[in-house]
Amino acid sequence: MTSLEPALTDTLHSERAYHDTCRTALTAMVEGAAEQVVVGEDVSASGADAEVLGYRLRSRAKAMRELPPGPLFFGRLDFSADDPGHGGQHYHVGRLRITEDPAAPPLVVDWRAPVSRAFYQASARDPRGVEIRRRFGWAPGSRGESADLTGLEDEHLGRGESRTSDIVAREIERPRVGPMRDIAATIQPEQDDLVRAALTDSVCVQGAPGTGKTAVGLHRAAYLLYTHPKRLQRSGLLILGPNRTFLHYIAEVLPALGESGVRQSTLLEEIARHPATGTDPVATATVKHDPRMAEVLRRALYARVTTDGVTDLAVPDGSYRWRVPAGELADLVAEVRAEEPPYAIGRERVRTRVVRRLREQAERRSGVLPASWVRRVERARPLTAHLDAVWPKARPEEILAELLTDAAVLARAADGLLDPDEQAALLWPRPPRSFRSARWSAADLVLLDELAGLVEHPEGCGHIVVDEAQDLSPMECRAIARRAAFGSLTVLGDLAQGTTPWAARDWSVQLRHLGRPDAVVVPLTTGFRVPAAVVELANRLLARLGVAVPAATSLRTDGELTLRPAEDLLGTTVAAVRDALAREGSVGVITADADADRVRAALAEAGLGPAGPDALGARLTVVPASMVKGLEYDHVVAVEPAAVAEAEDRGLHRLYVVLTRAVSRLDVVHARPLPF
Numbered sequence: 021m022t023s024l025e026p027a028l029t030d031t032l033h034s035e036r037a038y039h040d041t042c043r044t045a046l047t048a049m050v051e052g053a054a055e056q057v058v059v060g061e062d063v064s065a066s067g068a069d070a071e072v073l074g075y076r077l078r079s080r081a082k083a084m085r086e087l088p089p090g091p092l093f094f095g096r097l098d099f100s101a102d103d104p105g106h107g108g109q110h111y112h113v114g115r116l117r118i119t120e121d122p123a124a125p126p127l128v129v130d131w132r133a134p135v136s137r138a139f140y141q142a143s144a145r146d147p148r149g150v151e152i153r154r155r156f157g158w159a160p161g162s163r164g165e166s167a168d169l170t171g172l173e174d175e176h177l178g179r180g181e182s183r184t185s186d187i188v189a190r191e192i193e194r195p196r197v198g199p200m201r202d203i204a205a206t207i208q209p210e211q212d213d214l215v216r217a218a219l220t221d222s223v224c225v226q227g228a229p230g231t232g233k234t235a236v237g238l239h240r241a242a243y244l245l246y247t248h249p250k251r252l253q254r255s256g257l258l259i260l261g262p263n264r265t266f267l268h269y270i271a272e273v274l275p276a277l278g279e280s281g282v283r284q285s286t287l288l289e290e291i292a293r294h295p296a297t298g299t300d301p302v303a304t305a306t307v308k309h310d311p312r313m314a315e316v317l318r319r320a321l322y323a324r325v326t327t328d329g330v331t332d333l334a335v336p337d338g339s340y341r342w343r344v345p346a347g348e349l350a351d352l353v354a355e356v357r358a359e360e361p362p363y364a365i366g367r368e369r370v371r372t373r374v375v376r377r378l379r380e381q382a383e384r385r386s387g388v389l390p391a392s393w394v395r396r397v398e399r400a401r402p403l404t405a406h407l408d409a410v411w412p413k414a415r416p417e418e419i420l421a422e423l424l425t426d427a428a429v430l431a432r433a434a435d436g437l438l439d440p441d442e443q444a445a446l447l448w449p450r451p452p453r454s455f456r457s458a459r460w461s462a463a464d465l466v467l468l469d470e471l472a473g474l475v476e477h478p479e480g481c482g483h484i485v486v487d488e489a490q491d492l493s494p495m496e497c498r499a500i501a502r503r504a505a506f507g508s509l510t511v512l513g514d515l516a517q518g519t520t521p522w523a524a525r526d527w528s529v530q531l532r533h534l535g536r537p538d539a540v541v542v543p544l545t546t547g548f549r550v551p552a553a554v555v556e557l558a559n560r561l562l563a564r565l566g567v568a569v570p571a572a573t574s575l576r577t578d579g580e581l582t583l584r585p586a587e588d589l590l591g592t593t594v595a596a597v598r599d600a601l602a603r604e605g606s607v608g609v610i611t612a613d614a615d616a617d618r619v620r621a622a623l624a625e626a627g628l629g630p631a632g633p634d635a636l637g638a639r640l641t642v643v644p645a646s647m648v649k650g651l652e653y654d655h656v657v658a659v660e661p662a663a664v665a666e667a668e669d670r671g672l673h674r675l676y677v678v679l680t681r682a683v684s685r686l687d688v689v690h691a692r693p694l695p696f
Contacts, residue, residue, distance in 0.1 A: 036166040042092045042127045045120045050085060088276050089163040092118060093128050094205035095139050096154040100178050103149030106135065113139050115204055116278040131204045132246040140212040144182035151178040157187045160194055192548045193578060195605030195654045199272045203235045214542060215239045219248050219483065222539040224511040224527055228572030229680030230549030237485045237512045238270060242277040244483055255482030255507060259284040262488040266650040288462055291469035291499050298459035302521055304445045308463035309493030309522045311533065312437045317470050320423050320433040321363055325411050327353050333406045335378055335397060342378040353410050363475040367411040374403060416471035421455035424448050466495045473502045482507045488649060489513040493522040494533040501535030509536055515567040519674045525567050545572050549652065551579020554686045558679045560696045564672055580685040589660060589691045590622040596657045596687040597628055605654025606639050610678045612663035613644040619659055649677050656682035662692040
């Protein structure tokens with residue numbers, strides 16, 4: 021059978037009954053996980069072992085309880101009888117493994133399991149042993165009731181049959197209301213290749229709007245957690261998004277895939293040693309984010325290491341004094357400097373080598389000395405005083421505050437790197453009384469993190485997924501690179517959507533700053549979210565953006581594009597919103613930041629505000645253009661594109677983002693000529 025109408029058939033009845041069986045088994049799994057916690061707490065073992073076991077059991081029980089409701093499978097694979105690996109077997113594919121007994125064959129295999137790869141990759145040309153691939157159609161918004169299974173499609177790959185899936189098309193085109201959904205049921209072959217890339221591989225995805233790059237990154241995270249659970253539990257996996265709004269939007273994807281407890285954060289939250297209460301002019305922030313600042317900061321820090329005026333070191337030991345001549349001490353400092361360790365480690369390395377010299381002297385006289393002697397000498401005041409003179413302790417805040425307040429110190433550190441105007445832009449116009457009272461800006465926090473990384477390497481992660489990576493500055497990239505020094509990266513972005521003053525124009529440069537110059541850049545150009553009419557409009561901007569990005573295409577032919585010239589901009593906007601609310605789905609009104617309040621007030625006056633009787637609550641959102649990146653709406657009303665384009669230096673890039681937020685319909689309301 022190649023398609024199924026809503027009429028109930030024996031096959032549909034059978035699959036519904038099977039889903040009931042899976043639901044019963046899942047309930048038993050959840051109850052069993054809770055029971056294991058109780059049993060595990062009574063297990064006889066060392067305190068440490070019992071604590072680890074208890075933590076793992078409680079974590080699994082919690083994850084099982086928190087699984088979002090929904091259908092338990094979305095596909096099925098029937099393998100041909102002569103397939104060497106799975107001959108004659110069939111498997112239902114879902115978001116997690118379901119079994120009636122750990123030793124029994126699974127009722128549902130996890131979409132990340134090796135056997136499931138055939139669901140995404142098999143084709144009529146290369147069936148991979150699959151005789152029939154079945155896709156299941158579920159009622160929109162289903163919470164997993166078996167009666168919600170409304171249809172199915174079979175592809176007879178073993179006969180060379182290939183067809184476009186109506187179920188996949190409907191799922192992709194389903195209205196976007198609420199948080200981002202997972203795409204486990206609709207992953208395309210090129211997306212699957214990226215999702216299943218090895219943990220040791222760093223991958224950069226250049227994704228045109230609507231190609232699913234964010235979903236690919238999240239599903240890769242879920243895949244790696246499934247494939248390397250112990251390794252990533254130890255080293256950690258981190259999702260970095262551009263802002264909290266974006267993270268809230270994607271927050272339900274990983275739990276829906278059976279992965280809870282994954283840390284999702286912004287880079288600013290990760291590096292914030294202090295609240296970001298200050299602001300910088302654009303020119304100042306641009307210099308602070310420039311990669312040359314890394315060398316300026318390194319010079320400023322290591323300028324504190326000096327052997328000028330150093331004297332002989334004498335450490336009392338009873339009636340003796342053990343000595344290290346000034347010249348030998350200077351040689352030790354130079355030796356450690358040449359090794360380029362983190363600053364704090366370098367200081368302790370000097371201490372250790374000085375103590376070794378002293379111990380060699382003492383043991384020539386007294387024989388082998390106990391560890392207590394070494395500890396006492398390490399804490400000796402003369403040694404600490406000399407160490408403070410040649411390699412003093414350093415706090416990042418002290419270093420940066422001195423650099424930004426003392427023109428002479430800055431000039432020495434920036435000599436040959438920054439011109440006088442750039443140095444002047446860095447200096448605080450009103451220096452604080454001390455670094456403790458400083459109002460640090462977001463850019464300052466990036467510099468503090470660079471200094472902290474020079475002093476002592478931060479704790480790293482096994483894998484980091486970085487979204488909207490094109491907007492990261494070189495210094496922000498360095499902050500991420502430090503945290504992935506012994507791990508890997510999934511870098512997601514679109515050069516055409518770069519909107520910060522320092523946004524990347526070339527992935528090779530950005531990847532070098534991220535410490536992954538050899539990462540493979542994979543373009544995704546086929547869109548599944550944005551309708552073709554909208555993509556074609558956005559493509560008209562690409563030639564003006566100055567980035568080497570291939571034009572996107574779309575599989576969506578169902579969308580609508582309406583250009584609305586207006587004499588009364590606000591009145592036409594209200595009319596467009598009213599028309600949009602008459603349809604199904606979410607509505608986003610996107611406007612230049614300066615106009616957002618004015619548009620919001622006009623909609624409220626017309627009864628269309630969030631609390632208005634006609635707005636249908638959360639369906640309607642007014643979003644400033646600067647906050648819309650990463651979001652999507654079924655119907656977008658883009659207000660005055662010319663104002664968006666003129667609002668900032670990279671305004672055309674911002675407009676490109678605005679135009680590509682629509683997943684069904686786009687209305688462009690304009691009183692001025694369009695900039696495309």
